[in-house]
Structure formats: structure tokens, C-alpha cells
Amino acid sequence: MSKYVQVIMNFAKTEEIDRLFTYSIPIHLAQKVSIGQRVKVPFGQGNRTQVAFVIHLLDNLTEENYRIKPILELFDEEPLLSLEQVNLARFLVNYYGCTFAMALELILPPGMAKTPYRPLPETETYICRGLSLNDLEKYIAKESTKKSFDKQRAILTLFMMEEAISLEELKKSQEVSPSSLNTLIKKEILRKEERLKVFIPNPIAYDAFKVLNEEQQMAKDKIYQAIESPYYKGVLLEGVTGSGKTEVFLTAICKVLEEGGSAIVLIPEIALTRQTLMRFRERFGNVVALTHSRMGSGERQRLYQEAKEGKIRVMIGPRSAVFMPMVDLKLIVIDEEHEATYKSETTPKYHATDVARRRMIGCGGTLILASATPSLESYYQMQEGELELVPLTKRIGGATLPYVQIVDMRRELQNGNMQIISGALHEAIERTLIAGNQVMLLINRRGHSTFINCRNCGYVVKCKHCDIAMTYHRQSGYLECHYCGHKEMIPTICPSCGSSHIRFFGSGTEKVEEYLQNYFGAYGIGRMDFDTTSGKEGHSKVLEAFQKHDFNVLVGTQMIAKGHDFPDVTLVGIIAADQALYLQDFRSEERTYQLITQTLGRAGRGDKKGEVIIQTYSPENMVLEKIKYNQQQAFYEDQLKVRKLLGYPPYTHLFSLVVSGKNETEVIQKVHTLKYYYEYYNKKGLFRIVGPAAATISKIADEYRWQLIMMGVEREKVLIYGKYCLNKFINRENTGTIKINWDIDPRSMF
The missing domain is CATH 3.30.70.600 (Ribosomal protein S10)
Structure with missing residues (x-):
């Protein structure tokens, strides 16, 4: 029986307090305290009551040269954290140099660190018939002449078909009036009843799985071998866009579920959640759940508890989903693993891939890193034998990679075309739309014009608070700073020289949309960027409308590049391929290669041939050459040589x-x-x-x-x-x- 605990204070986010404190366990709590539980303790000279996480249980102390205070009481009915989660927190502390309290807060969903943890209620409220079916029919006939009975009739019609309906379901129905429902309960026509919650997992829908081609089957077999191993295995699933990577790891998840395990699937963008969730629910039903930052804290806490209780066996979400407390976790899939969004920019600045690898090592599970354009770090780890390469080199269904054309925008200027869209791209858009197909256009900058410049003196309107040019947003009519949010009116004269020769330069998604509306408005134009997708369902609404052909041209930032599968998209245009090529970042070429390759992968994914047009002012650039001729391995080998020569990651x-x-x-x-x-x-x-x-x-x-x-x-x-x-x-x-x-x-x- 343990006599002492070592705890981390819930508020210990400074290094002075970020250490273990020892307390004794009172006899009446001796059988109730567990690792991962929270307790109330007296802290400091004033013995103020604080909440702390139990990290260790001790039978004896090696030194007792100070007075040991006792625990006051339990804060949680049962442990909030598992031993695996406590060990994961230790990893975060050691690997990222953060405090223990920060690590624990990161592992928990928002708000949960401040409220007591109680198991989900085991019962739920049902509304049941208070009369027999015959008596209910008589009651409806008797009351039907009253004008006020319409809302009650709508409710009772439901109970003519069902003997009992959960209150939660009734609340979701627009036909159910709460006041009419309460009236029927008071009259004892209906009655409330608490019933035991019974979760029945849906069976796996094997019929929904697609037949794998020979290459996919080989990939599946290799991954199955990794899953069957009792030790950690890392797999790099490198497949060209449209090669069916998702179908391969769906079969891997199926195997894990068959053996009683659970899985986490990470995706880089909230924009992909709708499409991914539909695919997974089709096969695995109600054991699949989705979590992301735009959900309310209550909803995310409920998902955490359902995962902890083993009801959820497949969790999908962006990087924070990697911390979900899945029961018997055996597989983590990181889709589009090269994406920078897997690295947090707020403290603790963790990378989801590192956390996933640590969890799988601890569980003896399998980590699948999937991408058409792996990160250079993953490619290097594959070469070093830390990851097993599982390649997919062909598109499924006989689809071929799209034809790629590079347009030199310098010649467009020489020929008098001052527009943002080249002649070749304009003609291709027209040809594609007339044929009844769809178009996706990438320009990785939102707004209308990226800067305002004085042609007389060269002055550029910059944000007063940042060293960055202001962007013109046509929709709002203001200049906006994308870093601090500052807004200004558009100047009519130059603030520097007083000239009236103020002009808009550069282009963003709004300007491209404006051009498209002028020439192709009849076909429907959609825009997908931060400004149009800021709501909870913003991404889903845009993508759903495009899927239904409500509009046929979609222009957007890098949101449109990742994982979307639209069979009628046969043309992809890269408006400004040079935007990220010459940034002061040693990863600029790698990122440009990945973004353009991923975007062109949206074209021709069905049985229709795809076409890609890349607009650039530097067509001779090595990155664009490698993309055009599909020389991915050569690109990675060249990049590794340069990184090694300069002493940059992955060598340092x-x-x-x-x-x-x-x-x-x-x-x-x-x-x-x-x-x-x-x-x-x-x-x-x-x-x-x-x-x-x-x-x-x-x-x-x-x-x-x-x-x-x-x-x-x-x-x-x-x-x-x-x-x-x-x-x-x-x-x-x-x-x-x-x-x-x-x-x-x-x-x-x-």
C-alpha cells in the first residue's frame, strides 16, 4: 500500500515550481489514489489549497528531513490520465524542454484541466408513450379539432411509430416544440424514463472496401507484417497522387480493429475532415469520431471520455488528435506527413510525428507516414533504415499523371498580356468548362492586391506596426495586415511624395476571383481561403458546393492542394509558382516542390485525362524542371546533397x-x-x-x-x-x- 505521492501542480508553468512535490496519503484515501488522478493539496507557506496531478506512488521515502503535508482530498472520482499519458508528458518535457504542467495541459482537451473528471453518465433520458397505442389514437382524434393541437400532433405522430425516443434525439428535431412536449408529459400522455446507455459498435462494412490493385495489395501485405510484429515499426507510404494510399491504410485500420485495437488518423487541415470522415464512417460506422479545434470544449471533452472508455476506436483529426487516450492503441497514420501544420507554433512546440512515433514505440505499434511528397527528414530516415519504404507508383483505375505545361510569364508581358492569367491558362479554362469539367486554381496568397506602390517615387504602403506590405481586400474595401490585423483606408495620394500615381500590384485570391467572374462567371466561381472558411463548417460548405457543381472553378490558397478528390477536375492552374521559391528559408525549394506537386495531383484523378499549367517568371528553375518531368527521386537526392554540404537538417x-x-x-x-x-x-x-x-x-x-x-x-x-x-x-x-x-x-x- 502506497504511503506517499509525488505530484505536479496544475498551475506549475514556471521553472521555479515545475518539479515534483511529495505529500503523504491519509489512511482513508489509501485505496483511492492512483497515478493520473488529481488531488487537492496544501501548498506553500500559506497552505493554500491547490490542485495537483499524481505522477508517482511511493511506499517509502529515502529522506524525510522536511515535514510532509498530507493530501486534503480527491479532485477526481477516477484517474483523468492513464500511465501511458503520464509517460507521454515526461517525453514532452524531455524532448521539447517544456514544463510538466504545460505538457499535461496539452494532452488534455480545452477546459478539462480545470474541472473534476467524472465518467460519462451511464443512463440517458427517454420519452415514452404514457398511453397504449389505441388510447393514443383516441386522444389524437379527440384533440384534433383544437387549433393549438398542431404542435402536439407533430410530436405524437412520432410516438405512433416509436414506443420510446431519446430526449437528445427529440431536441434535434425541428418539428418538436419543447413547450408542447412538456405539456404532453404533464398530462401523462407521454412520460420520462431513465434508461441504461448501451453502446453497440457497428460491424465493419466489408462490402464498402474497394478491390486493391496489385501494387496496393503488396503495400497492404507489407503493412500487415508491420502490424503483426510485437515491436514498433515505422512505414513510409510514398505514393503518387491518386495512387490509393487512403484505401491501403483503411485496410490497415480494418486489421487493427479486427484484433481489438484502435487507431488514430492525423490529417493536416480541417478542410479534409468532411471527406475523410465520410470514407471512414462508410466502413467502420459509429466507432469513428472526428475532433478539431473549431469544436466546442464540451464536445471535445466528451470525445476524450468516449475514447478513454473504448467507445471510439478510430479518431480522426489535425495534430492535437495525436494525444487522444485510445484504448489498446496499435496504429497511427499521418496523412500528408510532409505538411508544416503538424508542427505547433505555440509552446510546447511539439511535432505530431515525433509524438506519434513515441506513442507507437511505447505501445509496440505501427506508425504510417503517408505522402506523395515526403518531408526530406522522412526520406532521409527511410534511407537510414528507420522507416520501411512502401511505394505506390501508379494511379488507381488506369488513371495517368496529368500533362504539365510551364508558361513563361515574361513572354506574356512581352506580348502585351498584363493580366494575372496567361493566354494558355485562359484558353485551357474555357476549353475545360465547355467540356463540362471543373477547374482548380492555386495562388497561395489571399486578398486582392498584395501591395500598393507609388509609380512616382517607389513608395510601398506598409503596415504601421509591422515590416510588411499591406494587402488590399476588395471585399472589405480596406488595406489589411495579415500579421497584426491592422486596417487602413486606401490612400488617394502617395504619403511620401504626394503623387496621385498610386497603383495596385501583386495578386491574391480575390483578384483571381474577380478575373474569373469577368470571363467565366456563368460557370460559377468559388473561393477557398482564410476569409471564406473561418466558420465552423466553412471548409465543408465550399467543398460540398464544388462537389455538387454549384460552381465549377475553385480558386484558393494551399487549402485546395491537400487530399481532395474531385473526379471532374481535369485542369489545375498554378498562378504564381515563384511565390515561395526565393524565401529566406533553406526549406523553400522543398516546400515549393511539395505544394505544386500536391496541387497538380488534383487533376485527372478519375477516368479523364488531367492537365496542369504552371505560370512562372523563372521556367528554368531546377524545382520546376523536376516537377515537369516527374523526377522526384532526383529532386530529393539533390536536396540532401545541398543540405549535407550546408550542414542543415536532416543532418543537424x-x-x-x-x-x-x-x-x-x-x-x-x-x-x-x-x-x-x-x-x-x-x-x-x-x-x-x-x-x-x-x-x-x-x-x-x-x-x-x-x-x-x-x-x-x-x-x-x-x-x-x-x-x-x-x-x-x-x-x-x-x-x-x-x-x-x-x-x-x-x-x-x-
Whole structure:
């Protein structure tokens, strides 16, 4: 019987309190306290009551040179966290350098850390007939002449067919008036009854599975071998767009469910949830659930509890779904694994792939990383034998890869075409729509015009609070900053020289939409970007309308590039292929390759031949050449050679610091002092220090930003060194008003 507990305080998000505290267990609680449970304890000199997570149970203490306070009472009826989740929190602390309390809060759904955990209610309220069927018919006949009876009749008609209906179902019906329902209950025509909840999982719908082709069958067999292994296995499912990767991992999930296990499927965007959920529910029914950040906290807490109780066996969602407490978790699939959205930009800055790998190692399960364009890190791990390659090289159903044409926009200008759409793309759109097919156009920038420029003096209208050009949004009629949200009226004269030669330059989704409306409005034009999908069902509404041909041309940002399957899309246009090619980021070529390849994969996925037109001002660029001629392996090999030569990931690990503040002089002074600390403690020369330099976006929301980067081969040493030097700086220097934001293995260099 354990006599003591070691706990982490619920509020311990600072390093001073981020440690284990020991308490004794009163005799009356000895049989009730478990790891993962929360308890109330007296804390500090004032013995204020605080909530804490139980991390360890101890029979004895090695030292007792201080007074041990007792637990006051339980906060939860049963453990909120499993032992596996507590161990996962330890991993987050060690791997990402966050506090224990931050890790635990990350694992839990929003709001759950503050409320007591109780099991889901085992009963639910039903409304039942209070009369026999004959007596109910007589009552309806008697009351039917009354004008006020219509709403009651609508309710009673339901009970002529059903003896009992759950109150939850009745509330969802628009025909049911709450006041009329209460009236019928008071008259004892209907009655309330509490019934035991019985969850009956739907059987697997084997008929819904598609017949696999030879290549898919080989992939399935390899993945089955991984699942059958008692040890962790990592698989890289690399398949060209339209090769049927989803069908392969659906069969893998089927095997896991047959053996009593559960699975998590991660997707990069909320935009993909509707399509993915439909496919999975068709095969696995009510054991499939969806979670994402736009759901209410209550809904997400309910899903957490249902997963913990084993009712949900397949959980789908963006990166936070990786923490769901699935029972007997045996498989995690990360679809479009190359996407940057799997890396969190808020503390703790975890990467879902790392967390998934850790969970599968702990469970002896299988991790499937699926992509047509794997991340360079995954490709390197495959070469090193850490991931088993499972390739899919052909599109299903005899479909072929689309024909790719590269249009030199410099020639368009020489020929007098000043429009955003080239002549070749315009003609292709017209040809496609006349044939009854659909078009998708990518321009990875929202708004109408990306900047406003004075032709007289060259002045560019920038945000007053950020070092970034203001974007014109035609819909709102304002200039907007996409970083701080600041809005301004459009100037009529140049603020610098007073000239009236102010012009719009650059293009975004709104400008492309405007062009399309002018020429192809009769076919229906849709737009998909942050501005049109901000609501809870925003993504679904746009995609559903496109699926039903409510409109036939869809223009959007990178949201449209990922995983969508529309058989009538035969033309894809890349409006501005150069936008991301020349950013100050060593991953810019990799990201451009992935984005364009994924987008062109939307064309010709059915039995119709696809066509892709890429507009660029640098057609000779190596990335575009490799895309046009489908030379993916050559692209990856070239990139790895460059990364190795420059000492960048995946051959090294990065520790990035951004020093920011409202006083530019102070920021520059402090970041140079901080560099001195890193140089001083780098006596063995294990680490390479780059910078300091002004960040790519040097000012955001009135704060100046400078960046300092450390590189090293061993990740653990990079993290320890990075945090150690930073803590020395903070403890010894007057940091003034500056803020320091750090990240280990960042995916963005901005």
C-alpha cells in the first residue's frame, strides 16, 4: 500500500515550481489514489489549497528531513490520465524542454484541466408513450379539432411509430416544440424514463472496401507484417497522387480493429475532415469520431471520455488528435506527413510525428507516414533504415499523371498580356468548362492586391506596426495586415511624395476571383481561403458546393492542394509558382516542390485525362524542371546533397531564438549579448552559431525581431546547450523589456 505521492501542480508553468512535490496519503484515501488522478493539496507557506496531478506512488521515502503535508482530498472520482499519458508528458518535457504542467495541459482537451473528471453518465433520458397505442389514437382524434393541437400532433405522430425516443434525439428535431412536449408529459400522455446507455459498435462494412490493385495489395501485405510484429515499426507510404494510399491504410485500420485495437488518423487541415470522415464512417460506422479545434470544449471533452472508455476506436483529426487516450492503441497514420501544420507554433512546440512515433514505440505499434511528397527528414530516415519504404507508383483505375505545361510569364508581358492569367491558362479554362469539367486554381496568397506602390517615387504602403506590405481586400474595401490585423483606408495620394500615381500590384485570391467572374462567371466561381472558411463548417460548405457543381472553378490558397478528390477536375492552374521559391528559408525549394506537386495531383484523378499549367517568371528553375518531368527521386537526392554540404537538417538539429521588443536598439544590443553567451559556452566547438540577424519579417505588431540560430548534430545536446545558455543570460543580465522566443527543430525560419 502506497504511503506517499509525488505530484505536479496544475498551475506549475514556471521553472521555479515545475518539479515534483511529495505529500503523504491519509489512511482513508489509501485505496483511492492512483497515478493520473488529481488531488487537492496544501501548498506553500500559506497552505493554500491547490490542485495537483499524481505522477508517482511511493511506499517509502529515502529522506524525510522536511515535514510532509498530507493530501486534503480527491479532485477526481477516477484517474483523468492513464500511465501511458503520464509517460507521454515526461517525453514532452524531455524532448521539447517544456514544463510538466504545460505538457499535461496539452494532452488534455480545452477546459478539462480545470474541472473534476467524472465518467460519462451511464443512463440517458427517454420519452415514452404514457398511453397504449389505441388510447393514443383516441386522444389524437379527440384533440384534433383544437387549433393549438398542431404542435402536439407533430410530436405524437412520432410516438405512433416509436414506443420510446431519446430526449437528445427529440431536441434535434425541428418539428418538436419543447413547450408542447412538456405539456404532453404533464398530462401523462407521454412520460420520462431513465434508461441504461448501451453502446453497440457497428460491424465493419466489408462490402464498402474497394478491390486493391496489385501494387496496393503488396503495400497492404507489407503493412500487415508491420502490424503483426510485437515491436514498433515505422512505414513510409510514398505514393503518387491518386495512387490509393487512403484505401491501403483503411485496410490497415480494418486489421487493427479486427484484433481489438484502435487507431488514430492525423490529417493536416480541417478542410479534409468532411471527406475523410465520410470514407471512414462508410466502413467502420459509429466507432469513428472526428475532433478539431473549431469544436466546442464540451464536445471535445466528451470525445476524450468516449475514447478513454473504448467507445471510439478510430479518431480522426489535425495534430492535437495525436494525444487522444485510445484504448489498446496499435496504429497511427499521418496523412500528408510532409505538411508544416503538424508542427505547433505555440509552446510546447511539439511535432505530431515525433509524438506519434513515441506513442507507437511505447505501445509496440505501427506508425504510417503517408505522402506523395515526403518531408526530406522522412526520406532521409527511410534511407537510414528507420522507416520501411512502401511505394505506390501508379494511379488507381488506369488513371495517368496529368500533362504539365510551364508558361513563361515574361513572354506574356512581352506580348502585351498584363493580366494575372496567361493566354494558355485562359484558353485551357474555357476549353475545360465547355467540356463540362471543373477547374482548380492555386495562388497561395489571399486578398486582392498584395501591395500598393507609388509609380512616382517607389513608395510601398506598409503596415504601421509591422515590416510588411499591406494587402488590399476588395471585399472589405480596406488595406489589411495579415500579421497584426491592422486596417487602413486606401490612400488617394502617395504619403511620401504626394503623387496621385498610386497603383495596385501583386495578386491574391480575390483578384483571381474577380478575373474569373469577368470571363467565366456563368460557370460559377468559388473561393477557398482564410476569409471564406473561418466558420465552423466553412471548409465543408465550399467543398460540398464544388462537389455538387454549384460552381465549377475553385480558386484558393494551399487549402485546395491537400487530399481532395474531385473526379471532374481535369485542369489545375498554378498562378504564381515563384511565390515561395526565393524565401529566406533553406526549406523553400522543398516546400515549393511539395505544394505544386500536391496541387497538380488534383487533376485527372478519375477516368479523364488531367492537365496542369504552371505560370512562372523563372521556367528554368531546377524545382520546376523536376516537377515537369516527374523526377522526384532526383529532386530529393539533390536536396540532401545541398543540405549535407550546408550542414542543415536532416543532418543537424536547430535551436532557434527570436529576440523581440519595442525598442530596436535594446533588441539589437541584447541579441548580441546573448550571442556572446552561446560563444562562451561553446568551448569544444560542438555547435555552429548563425547570426544574429534581423528576422525575415523584422517587425510585427510594433515589435522589432532579431534571430539567432544554433546548429548541432546531437539533438539532446543541442536542446541542453540552447536552454542552458539562455537561462544563464536571463539570470545574469537585465533583459529589460525584450522577449525571447525559442524553438527546437523549427519548421519555419520567419
